[in-house]
Amino acid sequence: MGGVGLFSLPSSSSSPPRLSSSVSLCGAVVAVVLVLISNGPAVCDGGKTSTFVRKVEKTIDMPLDSDVFRVPPGYNAPQQVHITQGDLVGKAVIVSWVTAQEPGSSVVLYWSNNSKQKKVAKGKFQTYKFYNYTSGYIHHCTIRNLEFNTKYYYVVGLGHTIRKFWFMTPPAVGPDVPYTFGLIGDLGQSFDSNKTLTHYERNPRKGQTLLFMGDLSYADNYPNHDNVRWDTWGRFIERSAAYQPWIWTAGNHELDFAPQIGETKPFKPYTNRYHVPYKASNSTSPFWYSIKRASAYIIVLASYSAYGKYTPQYKWLEEEFPKVNRTETPWLIVIMHSPWYNSYNYHYMEGETMRVMFEPWFVQYKVDVVFAGHVHAYERSERVSNIAYNIVNGQCTPVNDQSAPVYITIGDGGNLEGLANNMTEPQPSYSAYREASFGHAIFDIKNRTHAYYSWHRNQDGYAVEADSLWFYNRYWHPVDDSTSV
Numbered sequence: 001m002g003g004v005g006l007f008s009l010p011s012s013s014s015s016p017p018r019l020s021s022s023v024s025l026c027g028a029v030v031a032v033v034l035v036l037i038s039n040g041p042a043v044c045d046g047g048k049t050s051t052f053v054r055k056v057e058k059t060i061d062m063p064l065d066s067d068v069f070r071v072p073p074g075y076n077a078p079q080q081v082h083i084t085q086g087d088l089v090g091k092a093v094i095v096s097w098v099t100a101q102e103p104g105s106s107v108v109l110y111w112s113n114n115s116k117q118k119k120v121a122k123g124k125f126q127t128y129k130f131y132n133y134t135s136g137y138i139h140h141c142t143i144r145n146l147e148f149n150t151k152y153y154y155v156v157g158l159g160h161t162i163r164k165f166w167f168m169t170p171p172a173v174g175p176d177v178p179y180t181f182g183l184i185g186d187l188g189q190s191f192d193s194n195k196t197l198t199h200y201e202r203n204p205r206k207g208q209t210l211l212f213m214g215d216l217s218y219a220d221n222y223p224n225h226d227n228v229r230w231d232t233w234g235r236f237i238e239r240s241a242a243y244q245p246w247i248w249t250a251g252n253h254e255l256d257f258a259p260q261i262g263e264t265k266p267f268k269p270y271t272n273r274y275h276v277p278y279k280a281s282n283s284t285s286p287f288w289y290s291i292k293r294a295s296a297y298i299i300v301l302a303s304y305s306a307y308g309k310y311t312p313q314y315k316w317l318e319e320e321f322p323k324v325n326r327t328e329t330p331w332l333i334v335i336m337h338s339p340w341y342n343s344y345n346y347h348y349m350e351g352e353t354m355r356v357m358f359e360p361w362f363v364q365y366k367v368d369v370v371f372a373g374h375v376h377a378y379e380r381s382e383r384v385s386n387i388a389y390n391i392v393n394g395q396c397t398p399v400n401d402q403s404a405p406v407y408i409t410i411g412d413g414g415n416l417e418g419l420a421n422n423m424t425e426p427q428p429s430y431s432a433y434r435e436a437s438f439g440h441a442i443f444d445i446k447n448r449t450h451a452y453y454s455w456h457r458n459q460d461g462y463a464v465e466a467d468s469l470w471f472y473n474r475y476w477h478p479v480d481d482s483t484s485v
């Protein structure tokens with residue numbers, strides 16, 4: 001890419017004009033060079049580093065008595081209600097909730113807005129222990145054979161305190177179905193997390209399903225991984241996750257591997273609390289799986305499960321990519337926790353081993369976009385690949401590649417660990433835009449060729465886009481959609 005990346009258009013134009021760092025200086029040089037010549041100084045050949053600098057405030061978890069953690073009233077009332085897709089195509093939903101006093105009923109009563117005839121689905125409950133914590137009764141119930149594009153009401157807590165919710169099923173899988181995905185990663189349960197979720201809920205673009213890039217509760221930052229913080233997190237997100245599916249990815253904060261207190265089974269709290277439909281895509285593990293939803297094919301990968309050659313995840317993905325039929329689902333989206341392209345000085349190159357294994361497939365099968373979390377900031381790449389290297393040829397620099405995905409890091413949900421604000425300098429040419437702010441994003445699929453993507457930093461009004469891009473589908477409309485001229 002070299003000097004190409006220099007000419008980033010300020011698509012992300014809402015940054016306040018504040019000159020405060022060497023980065024801004026670089027921007028000034030860019031402006032001058034733009035006017036004069038068409039070749040930039042090698043030292044600042046990257047995309048845009050936002051000049052927006054967030055006021056440095058400590059990120060603090062909401063206290064246990066916060067309104068968002070309130071236990072719903074009533075004996076044995078269901079709490080932490082959340083839903084996710086329950087099959088391959090969106091005709092099933094997994095409903096999950098927790099009861100505290102006694103198991104109660106695992107039945108979900110549901111009916112569609114159209115028929116009003118009530119139906120019953122029977123689930124199961126489970127409990128687990130973690131050090132000296134004992135969980136409540138965790139219920140999971142899959143509702144099947146739903147109609148597409150229909151509003152359903154559902155009730156849980158039968159026999160004790162009942163609570164009623166609703167959700168919309170997606171339209172049938174098909175190439176030109178518009179659909180809107182929200183994107184949040186590394187959320188946690190701080191005051192900033194609450195702002196991120198509030199902004200997502202109030203975004204007029206209205207995400208219909210949330211893709212979650214891993215690192216949920218951050219309970220593991222508490223003494224003995226205090227699992228009470230898994231419960232508070234479940235209550236916090238209920239106001240969104242009970243009404244629209246959250247599609248789960250496992251992050252490092254889901255590992256809960258703590259041999260010092262005898263907890264040696266990784267992912268114990270996560271797998272007990274969050275079920276995913278992995279068997280529907282012939283996966284053998286809940287950490288990697290795929291779903292189709294409307295016009296999208298979504299592949300969820302596991303940064304913390306083996307992915308080397310011959311491993312179950314490797315073999316699954318090898319068989320998975322050829323199944324993607326872009327005539328049926330034009331948009332191929334991959335989500336994972338640890339990013340492959342990350343120019344922050346946090347988790348630098350942690351995604352490298354997986355990139356080496358899988359990137360050639362991503363280019364071969366023309367993945368449209370990859371969303372990752374882990375780094376607590378925001379970054380969007382140009383379409384680049386780095387697959388030419390073969391140990392001896394020295395070709396180990398990312399190059400512009402129109403068959404490659406755009407890589408977006410969106411680990412900026414707002415957890416208690418705070419912002420990642422230390423960036424590698426100069427900004428590498430593959431990095432189109434980066435900013436150390438909390439926020440969320442929306443991927444708004446219009447049809448088989450166009451999707452509108454926008455990232456919203458928390459400091460602005462709900463509707464303000466700090467970064468945005470028209471995505472052109474790599475299969476149907478593979479023209480250059482980069483923000484560089």
Ligand SMILES: *[C@@H]1O[C@H](CO)[C@@H](O)[C@H](O)[C@H]1NC(C)=O
Pocket residue numbers: 113114150151
């Ligand atoms: C619910 O049903 C009513 C009448 O049956 C219909 O007018 C309305 O559009 C439906 N709402 C949704 C969200 O499906």
Ligand SMILES: *[C@@H]1O[C@H](CO)[C@@H](O)[C@H](O)[C@H]1NC(C)=O
Pocket residue numbers: 132133224
């Ligand atoms: C678990 O142990 C910690 C200290 O080891 C203690 O502070 C806490 O109260 C205990 N929790 C329960 C539920 O027993």
Ligand SMILES: *[C@@H]1O[C@H](CO)[C@@H](O)[C@H](O)[C@H]1NC(C)=O
Pocket residue numbers: 062066067068191194195198
């Ligand atoms: C969280 O956000 C909601 C919605 O904006 C608000 O009602 C609530 O008071 C907030 N809670 C905390 C603890 O910030």
Ligand SMILES: *[C@@H]1O[C@H](CO)[C@@H](O)[C@H](O)[C@H]1NC(C)=O
Pocket residue numbers: 088280281282323
């Ligand atoms: C899963 O495997 C079964 C048996 O090989 C096959 O019939 C089915 O089509 C596969 N499903 C998917 C989604 O690949």
Ligand SMILES: *[C@@H]1O[C@H](CO)[C@@H](O)[C@H](O)[C@H]1NC(C)=O
Pocket residue numbers: 325326327328
């Ligand atoms: C791909 O999907 C289209 C539309 O559903 C269908 O007509 C076609 O047969 C599928 N192709 C393959 C190879 O399955």
Ligand SMILES: *[C@@H]1O[C@H](CO)[C@@H](O)[C@H](O)[C@H]1NC(C)=O
Pocket residue numbers: 345422423
């Ligand atoms: C930023 O990260 C670099 C590389 O890890 C380190 O050398 C430097 O001290 C850090 N800067 C600050 C301000 O923390």
Ligand SMILES: *[C@@H]1O[C@H](CO)[C@@H](O)[C@H](O)[C@H]1NC(C)=O
Pocket residue numbers: 446447448449450
């Ligand atoms: C697809 O959506 C884009 C953006 O809304 C629009 O410009 C284009 O005309 C649409 N294509 C078709 C075939 O409708």
Ligand SMILES: [Fe+2]
Pocket residue numbers: 186215251252253337373374375
């Ligand atoms: Fe992480």
